[in-house]
């Protein structure tokens with residue numbers, strides 16, 4: 110599976126109806142879960158999933174592979190030798206649609222060649238561009254077999270059957286009444302030592318620049334029991350670290366196991382009790398949902414890693430209000446102060462948008478001031494880019510492109526310097542590193558620090574899957590080099 114982080118995609122209004130067969134909410138007897146055999150057969154067909162965008166998309170891609178495993182789909186090496194290709198798209202960035210169609214053009218040639226050789230390749234477009242553009246994709250690329258939004262991938266088996274039967278494209282971009290999470294099989298492949306677990310989806314915040322509430326729908330939280338069961342299964346499969354995922358993850362408010370409702374802090378306490386689960390993270394959060402219990406959990410739960418991605422977007426209150434963020438810069442500062450009060454080593458990450466409509470030079474300077482004051486271990490920053498259908502897209506006072514570029518460069522210089530300084534500050538320290546796999550060079554292994562930094566070191570592969578203490582010898586802009594590992598077990602024995 111290929112993951113392209115931060116791939117830029119563009120939005121366009123839906124139009125036309127193509128020649129699609131629309132799969133609406135299908136009955137329980139025909140949905141994906143119901144037609145699946147209990148034990149997946151040995152792979153007889155090959156699946157290639159291309160993932161763009163966020164961690165939620167990466168998670169969705171693995172779950173789509175899980176859904177298709179019972180149909181005999183195993184991983185392909187590349188699109189060239191796949192029987193089915195899924196493009197799992199992201200709508201957050203610019204030029205989404207054009208990149209999608211250029212990739213589709215390439216795949217069309219593969220599909221045609223396969224047909225000429227007497228075979229078949231199924232082509233599916235999934236994710237947020239599929240949700241937003243559904244019918245337009247089939248109009249411009251009628252050779253696509255399946256278009257499905259993020260809420261409907263549990264229906265993939267039924268859609269494949271329908272595409273075969275009808276001999277036409279199948280589209281599912283509705284928000285079905287059933288939750289896909291209730292219709293997913295057990296993971297077909299172990300998720301690895303550092304796993305992701307989606308606990309909520311969608312967002313009700315409606316920030317004025319953002320497409321997520323339109324493409325992922327309103328906020329929906331999975332019940333605590335389902336989350337705990339999936340977490341136990343991940344740990345049984347070898348996971349030591351779990352990152353809880355959601356577009357607005359700290360808004361999670363799920364049904365409690367004994368009735369009633371839990372919020373995220375309570376869920377984290379319950380997860381921390383699972384034996385063998387030593388590291389917990391959650392992303393992405395909204396400042397409005399950093400409630401007192403969640404802040405307190407950062408001081409009380411050793412398993413909760415000292416790293417938080419908390420987007421602020423801007424340091425200027427007028428811009429934050431125009432963005433409909435419903436928090437001020439002072440609110441953000443207070444949250445960080447409280448977190449640092451109970452967990453002094455907490456490292457922070459954030460998202461920023463520069464050049465939001467109407468942003469003045471002084472307002473941009475307020476963002477720089479906030480960054481200087483807080484100090485981030487890493488961050489993502491973007492030029493504002495209009496997303497059709499969102500309120501900010503039609504604002505008259507768009508900031509000129511060269512100005513946006515200059516602001517972005519200034520902000521990124523500052524953030525890069527902070528990241529470099531944060532990394533350099535680890536040199537000489539002994540950090541606990543969860544070893545997740547081989548390193549880039551022969552003989553190297555790699556893992557992540559509590560602060561989510563990549564750490565490389567020369568050490569035996571048998572350490573993969575373990576949490577070991579590593580002395581940090583050198584720091585680069587994006588990763589650390591470590592030496593002298595020794596396992597916790599060896600420490601305990603010493």
Ligand code: 5AD
Nearest residue numbers: 318319420460461491492493494496
């Ligand atoms: N323009 C620029 N950046 C955006 N983001 C979301 N929508 C837009 C947009 N229209 C950024 C925000 C968000 C991150 C995932 O992407 O910073 O937190």
Ligand code: SF4
Nearest residue numbers: 312314315316319321
């Ligand atoms: Fe988009 Fe995040 Fe705002 Fe929700 S909280 S609308 S996902 S930016």
